[in-house]
Amino acid sequence: MATSATSPAAIPPTSPGTSSATRRAQMRSALQAAGMLPVLILLAIGFHLAGGHRFLTAQNLSIVAQQASINIVLATGMTFVILTGGIDLSVGSILAASAMVALMTSLSATVAWLAIPACLGAGLLIGLGNGALIAWAGLPPFIVTLGSLTAVRGLARLLGEDKTIFNADLSFAWIGNDGLHVLPGVVLPWLAIIALAVVLAAWYVLRRTVLGVRIYAVGGNMSAARLAGINVGLVLMFVYGVSGLLAGLGGVMSSARLYAANGLQLGQSYELDAIAAVILGGTSFVGGIGSIWGTLIGGLIIAVLSNGLILMGVSDIWQFIVKGLVIIGAVALDRLRQKGNART
Structure with a gap:
């Protein structure tokens, strides 16, 4: 008599190795x-316990949020740039x-209202310049933006004649010194x-538009x-x-936070903090892998x-050393993630 298709003999046994592999895959996904x-x-x-229980307070968390905000932006x-494999x-x-540009514009009574648009426009223009050299001239992103780092820093110093520009009546100072009372x-x-x-x-x-799909694809x-x-x-022009x-x-x-700007010191090493935040957040240096929520956590x-280091009384010298080690660790972590993805 023919064996039924539903008989126990027809059902392959589940090996312990299979369930173990499934659990490992689930743990890896989590x-x-x-x-x-x-x-x-x-x-x-850790910083709350080591810093005299001062870290996890409403006042200090508000300070942390302010400190993180510029780097997160x-x-x-x-993140957009690194997702395309650039820098x-x-x-x-x-x-x-x-x-x-914002401070100089704000000091002119006739065009002070243009301070924020002028500031955003200046940034956009320089970014598009970088993008054009990379996308259409075919120059390496590292070389182009390294050159821009130096040239634009010189431009910033030239604009203010190497002086700090102040405006005690800055119209948009509320952005940096006020908040929403929730x-x-x-x-x-x-x-x-x-x-x-x-x-x-x-x-x-990145997640809900065709453009985002194309950024990951590039x-x-x-x-x-x-x-x-x-x-x-066009995708490269967009991201830069x-x-x-x-x-x-x-x-x-x-x-807005400082009521001032200085072409020599303002923004120094900010690019390193931004890169560290992106890589810590899981975006791969080779491009195509990453998420904006990871960048938020990294920032x-x-x-x-x-x-936390400030609350613990660590000197600024050691703060630089620790940050440098974090950046190296972030790159090492990215390499480990790449190897893990290659194995799976």
């Missing part, structure tokens, strides 16, 4: 989804030059609100993207334009690290 969030939480708790633009080393210099005694800084709005807008572009395989009919040049525009927004935020880790 760790990838969590990203660096557990590290952020552990850092916050810059890192958001950097933008000029964002700190663009921030300084844009802030100088509850009695709880104020959400406008800087943090702007940073969150930028992150949400970036998430929408970073994944530029040659294949061209063969698929994607205008790679966004990076420049958000660096200009960083200039607005910085000058918060950098801010928590800086604030």
